[in-house]
Amino acid sequence: MTNPNNAGSGTIHQARFVDPRGPAIAxxxxxxxxxxxxxxxxxxxxxxxxxxxxxxxxxxxxxxxxxxxxxxxxxxxxxxxxxxxxxxxxxxxxxxxxxxxxxxxxxxxxxxxxxxxxxxxxxxxxxxxxxxxxxxxxxxxxxxxxxxxxxxxxxxxxxxxxxxxxxxxxxxxxxxxxxxxxxxxxxxxxxxxxxxxxxxxxxxxxxxxxxxxxxxxxxxxxxxxxxxxxxxxxxxxxxxxxxxxxxxxxxxxxxxxxxxxxxxxxxxxxxxxxxxxxxxxxxxxxSSDDPSGxxxxxxxxxxxxxxxxxxxxxxxxxxxxxxxxxxxxxxxxxxxxxxxxxxxxEPLPKPPLESLISDVYASPPVRLEQQLAALREQVLRYPEHYVATAGRLKK
Structure with missing residues (x-):
């Protein structure tokens, strides 16, 4: 007869606890x-x-x-x-x-x-x-x-x-x-x-x-x-x-x-x-860690x-x-x-901004297209903060 609990079938008649301090694995x-x-x-x-x-x-x-x-x-x-x-x-x-x-x-x-x-x-x-x-x-x-x-x-x-x-x-x-x-x-x-x-x-x-x-x-x-x-x-x-x-x-x-x-x-x-x-x-x-501590x-x-x-x-x-x-x-x-x-x-350009939403879906959903458009507008508005990307975008 199979055990529905899928656990050991042996029985004991006196309480005995398993000792976790058994021999260590070699x-x-x-x-x-x-x-x-x-x-x-x-x-x-x-x-x-x-x-x-x-x-x-x-x-x-x-x-x-x-x-x-x-x-x-x-x-x-x-x-x-x-x-x-x-x-x-x-x-x-x-x-x-x-x-x-x-x-x-x-x-x-x-x-x-x-x-x-x-x-x-x-x-x-x-x-x-x-x-x-x-x-x-x-x-x-x-x-x-x-x-x-x-x-x-x-x-x-x-x-x-x-x-x-x-x-x-x-x-x-x-x-x-x-x-x-x-x-x-x-x-x-x-x-x-x-x-x-x-x-x-x-x-x-x-x-x-x-x-x-x-x-x-x-x-x-x-x-x-x-x-x-x-x-x-x-x-x-x-x-x-x-x-x-x-x-x-x-x-x-x-x-x-x-x-x-x-x-x-x-x-x-x-x-x-x-x-x-x-x-x-x-x-x-x-690189964010100091192990001497x-x-x-x-x-x-x-x-x-x-x-x-x-x-x-x-x-x-x-x-x-x-x-x-x-x-x-x-x-x-x-x-x-x-x-x-x-x-x-090191000096090679960063990936184009559009690559952020490519290869994720077969066709980018509208919400991602909207977010990308908003990001593009942000980069063009403040190019000094997005030096690596702004130069590759056209107004």
Whole structure:
């Protein structure tokens, strides 16, 4: 006889409470700090070309972050978010996916987008919101999106992408697609109601989705210890009937292997899986944040010694796949290319005013046409306050 409550059928005859202080979920780690595999670790079989592409994306994002944070400080862009210390999570997980898989990101996964083929020019055009920006200047900096690369445009509100990922993945299943959805979010976003709704929906509908939580220890300035008492985020999966794995987010090989295995399980039998990557945000939450107000230099230095890029570089050298001299030359080339692309993108005109209401509806409704006309009149009346736009409008 089936249980209408869909809960455990075992019975007891003396009161017994479940103890939440059970054993903690273990963390998968394959690489030691010296870049060598642990003796009992299984080599994930990462091929040379994929490994070097991962390394290039991690280096590129670190250099881009460095340059564009400086550009924000100079007043050249309005806002920026670094992924310093978390590059392995995004890049290695993206490398384990199929290009047809949809990615729904939060806002610190630019490495996944670069690995998929987003160009340096596309990054710069979005950051400067110029006329070549795929988003037509409608989004804040670092809110990337690419239909061609199956990378859903990023939204500012936390956790909106989690139920969206459940729904999109369910649609993939209904359509019979050999693809899944990977949804990134931080442990702070897991405190939002959308997290619980999204996971429950995905579990009940057996949606082919990987929920990838970047547990970097802080939701802006709030430490994890003040966010929840349970064993991280992975422990929540069981309550929804979802499989989970915890992985060292600073270990590119471990992240790749966990994501690869999760994808294989989902392709074999549609289901959601939760991956919790334990890492640390070495930079500020954003260009609007000062982490010195809520954490110590000693804490930061402790995690800096576990730099994911340095560890992965050591592994590549042990494999004989990376030469120090060539790596340094390539890093210098990338740094120069990023600076050149910045100088090219910055002076380009902003998108035309009309693009504000294009590509939203097949035909813009009357109310939007009226609002656009009112905005155009405002710009022409006070051109000194709309320098970037006024020069492109005709009276």
């Amino acid at each position: 963390t998968l780690r394959l690489l030691r700090d010296d870049g060598r595999l642990y003796a009992d670790a299984r080599d994930p079989g990462l091929d040379r070309d994929t490994a070097l592409a991962m390394h290039r994306s991690m280096v590129f994002i670190r250099l881009l972050d460095e340059r564009m944070l400086a550009a924000q400080r100079q007043g050249r862009i309005s806002f920026y978010l670094q992924s310093l210390g978390e590059e392995a999570e995004a890049v290695a997980s993206a490398a384990a996916l199929d290009p047809a898989d949809m990615i729904m990101a939060q806002y610190r996964e630019q490495g996944a987008l670069h690995y998929r083929g987003f160009t340096l020019e596309q990054f710069m055009n979005q950051l400067f919101s110029n006329e070549r920006d795929l988003g037509k200047g409608r989004q804040m900096p670092v809110h990337y999106g690419s239909k061609a690369l199956n990378f859903m445009t990023i939204s500012s509100p936390l956790a909106t992408q989690i139920p969206q990922a459940a729904g999109y993945a369910y649609a993939q299943r209904l359509a019979g697609e050999a693809a899944l959805t990977l949804c990134y979010f931080g442990e702070g976003a897991a405190s939002e109601g959308d997290f619980h709704a999204g996971l429950n929906m995905a579990a009940v509908l057996r949606a082919p989705v990987i929920f990838f939580c970047r547990n970097n220890g802080y939701a802006i300035s709030t430490p994890a210890s003040e966010q929840f008492l349970g064993d991280g985020i992975a422990s929540r999966a069981a309550g929804y009937g979802i499989s989970a794995i915890r992985v060292d987010g600073a270990d590119a090989l471990a992240v790749y292997e966990a994501t690869r295995l999760a994808r294989a399980r989902i392709m074999d039998q549609p289901q959601p899986i939760l991956i919790e990557a334990i890492s640390y945000r070495l930079g500020a939450h954003s 809520y954490r110590s230099r000693e804490e930061e230095e402790h995690w800096r010694r576990r730099d994911p890029l340095a560890r992965f570089r050591l592994w590549l050298q042990h494999q004989g796949w990376l030469d120090d001299a060539e790596d340094n030359r390539e890093t210098d080339r990338l740094r120069q290319q990023i600076l050149a692309a910045l100088k090219q993108a």
